Amino acid sequence: MNGAQAHRTASPAEASIELRSWRQFLVLAEALHFGRAAQAMHMTQPPLTLAIQQLERRLGTLLFERTRRSVALTAVGAALVEPVRLLLRQAAALPVLARKAAAGELGRVRLGFVSTVGFGPLPAWLRGFREVHPGITLELFEATGDVQLRRFENAELDAGFMLHAPGHALVSSSASAGAGARLNQRSLGVEPLVLALPEAAPWARAHRLKPAELLAQPLVIFPRAATPSLFDAVLAFYHRHGVTPLIAQEAIQMQTIVNLVSAGLGVALVPRSMMQMQRQGVVYRALPAALSEEAPHCETSLLWRADAAPPVLRFVEFVQGFGARPQRTGRQVAKADKPRKALSYRSR
Numbered sequence: 001m002n003g004a005q006a007h008r009t010a011s012p013a014e015a016s017i018e019l020r021s022w023r024q025f026l027v028l029a030e031a032l033h034f035g036r037a038a039q040a041m042h043m044t045q046p047p048l049t050l051a052i053q054q055l056e057r058r059l060g061t062l063l064f065e066r067t068r069r070s071v072a073l074t075a076v077g078a079a080l081v082e083p084v085r086l087l088l089r090q091a092a093a094l095p096v097l098a099r100k101a102a103a104g105e106l107g108r109v110r111l112g113f114v115s116t117v118g119f120g121p122l123p124a125w126l127r128g129f130r131e132v133h134p135g136i137t138l139e140l141f142e143a144t145g146d147v148q149l150r151r152f153e154n155a156e157l158d159a160g161f162m163l164h165a166p167g168h169a170l171v172s173s174s175a176s177a178g179a180g181a182r183l184n185q186r187s188l189g190v191e192p193l194v195l196a197l198p199e200a201a202p203w204a205r206a207h208r209l210k211p212a213e214l215l216a217q218p219l220v221i222f223p224r225a226a227t228p229s230l231f232d233a234v235l236a237f238y239h240r241h242g243v244t245p246l247i248a249q250e251a252i253q254m255q256t257i258v259n260l261v262s263a264g265l266g267v268a269l270v271p272r273s274m275m276q277m278q279r280q281g282v283v284y285r286a287l288p289a290a291l292s293e294e295a296p297h298c299e300t301s302l303l304w305r306a307d308a309a310p311p312v313l314r315f316v317e318f319v320q321g322f323g324a325r326p327q328r329t330g331r332q333v334a335k336a337d338k339p340r341k342a343l344s345y346r347s348r
Contacts, residue, residue: 023041026088144227145162158309163227192297194270197267198262198281199281219248302319
């Protein structure tokens with residue numbers, strides 16, 4: 001083969017080269033001797049020589065300089081050695097990767113979560129799952145329940161942590177979306193709602209809260225569209241005590257609600273896990289004993305698609321096996337009905 005033939009431009013079809021040709025190239029590049037390379041490939045020298053010539057013809061360039069006494073890599077050949085090594089290593093790993101993917105050990109989980117879970121067990125779950133399943137990528141989306149349900153319906157979410165009133169079946173709200181949005185739901189625990197109060201208000205720092213004074217305060221709450229069942233539970237609590245609350249402000253995120261309380265806009269009922277959030281100007285209190293009967297609670301559930309892929313099922317199994325982080329005891333919240341500032345979160 002002369003130089004003009006070796007340096008002609010290869011067409012896209014000609015540039016499609018089998019792995020066998022690249023293995024032959026790499027063995028010869030390491031041996032720099034056709035006889036020893038052929039022996040290492042368990043073949044005779046003429047077929048190897050022909051295979052290298054065909055490879056060069058396909059590439060449109062010389063890979064080796066040959067003389068009667070020596071074989072040396074050209075600049076192009078030398079530049080290809082490491083990429084070809086990487087290519088062959090990746091090709092050799094494909095069967096293992098395929099088996100791991102089939103077993104649910106590779107892939108991704110598009111995971112939605114409400115902010116309250118971030119103040120509870122979510123950090124420990126994420127850390128633990130990544131340690132056990134490093135081949136599965138978690139793509140996180142912080143969103144309220146209504147947004148997560150829409151993402152499920154649009155096949156944009158695989159699993160999600162949602163907040164709702166105890167016993168409420170979130171899956172029923174997406175039943176009309178068809179088979180593609182069928183969901184499974186698993187409860188991860190129930191916790192009480194506690195009061196978030198503006199620390200600057202003298203009545204909020206009193207040893208005992210007065211129920212009538214408390215119920216008369218403006219309420220900061222999330223929009224009903226975000227979590228309908230929990231919104232209704234909070235209003236039902238007020239109505240049971242003969243009060244229609246004055247809603248001063250609505251906010252989507254629980255963190256924002258706590259911030260608005262610190263600004264003096266009103267009071268809020270928030271999940272007990274929010275006590276992990278430090279915010280100057282806010283104290284957390286248990287409901288007074290006179291209001292504690294039938295006090296509202298909230299429940300956190302994990303939802304996932306009924307047709308979930310193996311990596312998603314791995315995550316579901318992990319969360320179910322890991323268990324929820326132990327909640328603070330009722331005594332810690334209700335003891336003596338004293339003001340309590342937020343505590344810093346420490347994952348376990």
